[in-house]
Amino acid sequence: MKIHVVKIGGHLINNEKLLNYSLESFCNLIGDKILIHGGGEKADSISDKMGIPKRIVEGRRITNKDTLDIVVMTYAGIINKNIVAKLQSYQCNALGFSGADGNCIKSSTRKDNNIDYGYVGDITDKSINTDLIRFLLKIDIIPVFCSITHDGRGTLLNTNADTIAAYIAISLSKYYQVELHFCFEKKGVLRNIKDSESFYRKINFSLFQKIKKDHTMINHGMIPKLENAFLALKNGVTKVNIGHPFHLLSNNDLNKTVLCL
Template sequence: MKIHIVKIGGHLINDRKCLHDSLEAFCKLQGYKVLIHGGGIKADFISKKMGVSPKMIQGRRITDKETLDIVVMTYAGVINKNIVAILQSYHCNALGLCGADGNCIKSYLRKMTNIDYGYVGDVNVKSVNTHLIKFLLKNNIIPVLCSITHNGIGNLLNTNADTIAAYIAISLAKEKDKDCEVELHFCFEKKGVLRDVKDSESYFKEINFHLFQKMKQNHTITNGMIPKLENAFFALKNGVSKVSIGQPNHLNDVNNKTKLCL
């Protein structure tokens, strides 16, 4: 039995037709499945409408108190519940959660170094409540997790959705259930990791860790793709069977996307 950990983001969430098509493809996956979503583009749109300018450093969001309220409202509210409603329309029984619900994902405030990220939570393997996730899966309920976590002392924190997906995959992989493998899929609007951002067909079929390091040095990849790939390789190094990056309509296709390998 496979457990598919699927993270969707980018313009997939912002475009209603793309979101429907993505979730329909997700529902067709065989085996257990968990969905994790971000929603940064929609959060940026709502922030600007409210007169709050989004701040990003190296692909990561700076979350002050005002921004935290906006992302909680956007991720845990509007986006999460819309996704659950669409999944129900495809007869996939889903439950929308943030990290505080059922103590699903407990995080800790990121330590301040040279950059103050604000109300941002980091996670580790112990952060994930695998007992709850497995209970839901075994009762045919699909967990739909947004990127809002909690610190256990009454505070919500904004956490990178790619990181959450990676740690959920790692935590479930470490459970070592017999005849069970965990696959991690990062889905967005591109066919994979692009060689040339202006050419949508120029995606890498495969990226190993050495090539990734070289791409960072040569600035072939920048911004949000760097933390995504860092999370992907971290998952591979910690027991996750397969990791890929691409479009959701290729979730069941082993070829038309970027595969990661060590």
């Protein structure tokens, strides 16, 4: 049985027209599906209004206590519940989750000798409550996960949404044929960030290593996204795509960036 794991992020979250299109396309996918969302731009906007500066290192957010409060409020509250409400309007019976709800995603505080990431959680495939997710799918509930996890000791942690999508896909690959979609506002992974038509149709792991070494594609956290994409491919996920949400309902691989080993 095929299952679609879809992560949406980037400008899609802040652009109502694009978000509505993304969610309607998601609802029209045939078969079981799961949605994971980010929301960094919305969190940045709220941080700016509150006078709390953001700090990003290597495409990843540094999360102090004030920032944690903002991302929990933004991701698990404003964005998650608005997405669930929109999905319901498309007759898509969704239920929104943080990692703490139902013990869905348990994480551990990131340990790094060089950078203090603060309240940031790292996960593995064992972090995912696969039994609960499979039960929800069985009763026709569509899970919608934000990028907030928990450590099992009462602390919420900010976790990269691409990483969550990858590990949910990996954990489900033992039971399903999993297709993982990373959706954002571009058509795919761009060769030239100033040219929206310059996207790669296919990236294999060797090319990714070259791109990473040459520092040619750092913009908007694309390197961590691709790292998660290849992690998924190496651990049982059938197919991984990166591109605009219009590719969700298209079987044409020329309309998106397809990852392969």
